[in-house]
Amino acid sequence: MKITILGLSITSSWGNGHATTYRALMRELTARGHDVTFLERDVPWYADNRDLPNPPYGRTALYYGLDDLVARFSPVIAAADMVIVGSYVPDGIAVGDFVLRTAQGVTAFYDIDTPVTLARLSRGDYQYLHPRQIPLYDLYLSFTGGPTLRTIEEDWGSPSAHALYCSFDPALYFPEPAPEQWLMGYIGTWSADRQPAVEQLLCEPAKRMPQSRFVVAGPLYPPEIEWPRNVERLQHLAPGQHRAFYNSQRVTLNVTRADMVRAGYSPSVRLFEAAACGTPVISDHWDGIEDFFKPGKEILIAHSTEDALRYLAFAPGDLARVGAAARARARRCHTAASRAEQLEFLAVQSARATSVRGA
DSSP states (O other): OEEEEEOSOSSOOTTOSHHHHHHHHHHHHHHTTOEEEEEEEOOHHHHTTOSOSSOSSSEEEEEOSHHHHHHHHHHHHHHOSEEEEETTOTTHHHHHHHHHHHOOSEEEEEETTHHHHHHHHHTTOOSSOOGGGTTTSSEEEESOOTHHHHHHHHTTOOSOEEEOOOOBOTTTOOOOOOOOOEEEEEEOOOOTTTHHHHIIIIIHHHHHOTTSOEEEEOSOOOTTOOOOTTEEEEOOOOHHHHHHHHHTEEEEEEOOOHHHHHHOOOOOHHHHHHHHTTOOEEEOOOTTGGGTSOBTTTBEEOSSHHHHHHHHTSOHHHHHHHHHHHHHHHHHHOBHHHHHHHHHHHHHHHHHHHHHHHO
């Protein structure tokens, strides 16, 4: 198939979790023999922080605004068997309108931020998707599963909503012998709604364990945050550094955005990456987490500082067994190859349904 993706970014992972998802998906789609083109809006904040300026799979092209997109890439979009528009694409509503009137194949909206998107739509905040567009896309692909999919169909009019969760690339994420630098680490862009859990599940344990080392990695943290002395701060880590980061800590922390917690069934890509490295994960709780990893065996659920401290006191061998079980589950269920295969199936299924409707 010819597949065209218009996404937030594939060339830069700075301050976003979209790039790693698109990279893994595009790599696996091309490995399956598909002709894939990724179109990215050239914006200054990504231009200055490109950690993969020329992805080595498919074709990536930058455009400089809607007029440039229309002028240069209309034939690409018209010729594609499937066109995907992602969440948070600049001028996403106008881009979506252009795709919907130009594409001849299956059209899909890929929502990597589903709970945030639906909350915005409910407030009348139409930044990158308008409600009138949802019934027009053949598919609504969502990072969030569970009851949210029914909401997208019944309340917002999507003809076909499916979960297409984030994933990991086994070629990039795996256990690797490394000296333990930190007892616990966390990686994530700063957000106000996640910070209380970071304070509760990492900073408070750090204060009570002053002889142990902790680390928080990610950009945009306000300078006024007072980190405990034994919490190291790292700025943006490119995806190529993530494996070493996970393999250098005994336990890693997963914290979920508030909108994702409310929606449930919203795993983070960091959750799969850490598991793939065999690093045991302490996570906050959200509905549906047991669909991805079994609590107590493959993941450790913390509701409080005391929970986190209890897990950090586990014997290294017990923690290692949790990490190994999570790795086995991740390799079995959550690889980028499995997501690419799922997307291929949905595209074919949707094309058949469209053909039947048009007959």
